[in-house]
Amino acid sequence: MQSYAKKVSMSVVKRLPKYYRYLNDLSERGFEKISSKELADLMGLTASQIRQDLNSFGAYGQQGYGYKVEDLKNAIVKILGIDRPYNCVIIGAGNLGRAISHYEGFKNQGIRIKAMFDIDSQKVGKSRDGIPILHMDQLEEFLAGNNISIAILCVPRTIGQGTANRICKAGVKAIMNFVPLDLDVPEGVMVENVNITDSLFTLTYLLNE
Amino acid sequence: MQSYAKKVSMSVVKRLPKYYRYLNDLSERGFEKISSKELADLMGLTASQIRQDLNSFGAYGQQGYGYKVEDLKNAIVKILGIDRPYNCVIIGAGNLGRAISHYEGFKNQGIRIKAMFDIDSQKVGKSRDGIPILHMDQLEEFLAGNNISIAILCVPRTIGQGTANRICKAGVKAIMNFVPLDLDVPEGVMVENVNITDSLFTLTYLLNE
């Protein structure tokens, strides 16, 4: 739990994972220092913006020198909260749910998929890559008993909102929503939408410009 | 091909698919008219913003009355360019590629998945839901010969940029990128990123606020 004086804007927050990606990469490639100018060129931002962004959280650089890659990376890791693990569940063991359950990007990042849920008796009781598939009836019990902090929602559109209601009622505070639907959730519950159709239609728009 | 006098801002463009979703839903539910105020309440925007957004493209309402749902829906459909079909390919027939190949959100929307590509000899030559899985060696030939306008990229990170290069060289002008990597593409090629890891880390940030 961290708390910052200034309210950090969503624009900045949305850029944080990108900072993390680039700094992680620089660190892996053995870079020791980087200036805001160099990082800006790399990321397609301006040096000014990078300094403003970072200073929403604190002063991580050294005047006349720049930023130590490793230190800045670690700072971002802490800011993002990925210095600790998160217990997650995937709801809906269809193709998408299964794809996410072994998504390469999560590896070694503290995202722990504890279970998947479905109603299909063909799937329930089985296991995929060591992740058990449980029946939807067991959802509330599992969420309560396993310290689950993130629910990844991959159910059909028709039961999207209903399932979200169950998740929220069970006290889960974060939903990654793959259902092409804007969820209505109580105050304090975070929803991050990944809407593949919306993204595709943005693309068709841009194609016709 | 449409062309507008004023340059429409990305903020507006990103909201268009959402307008489409809501208007489609209203239309299906038999609503005939809607005011900017009513739509705003529904979508969590302001009436003013909706009127500004729509007026980037033209005047679709009637003073004193509001907007005819069907007409406005059709206008948005045209603006998004989804009044015509798009030939697409999915590159990478892993779990994610396969999930997207029968994603429910695309049904009846003119998104035609013409082929999937992979290097795995276990997969190549087979078919999934009528979509053939071809070898990566055939990519350029297929893109050129089948009027493909959108490539959906679901390959491993390591070959993401290389594959994007091949796509661009073949003349494809739109890439939906699921690879957790910022692609470097020539001027005029549209990239829409769906970065699941970035979204998840945004969520972990918000959880720790």
Next chain:
DNA sequence: TAGATTGTTAATCGATTAACAATC
């Protein structure tokens, strides 16, 4: 010390909201 680059304040730019005349 001189040069470089940060942290931060001020200026600009763009997006959202408010207001209201036009008009259905």
Next chain:
DNA sequence: TAGATTGTTAATCGATTAACAATC
């Protein structure tokens, strides 16, 4: 006509960029 709601201009708010003093 009177009431309602648009289209559009003006005002505000927020985010990005520029500038520069602080300082390593």
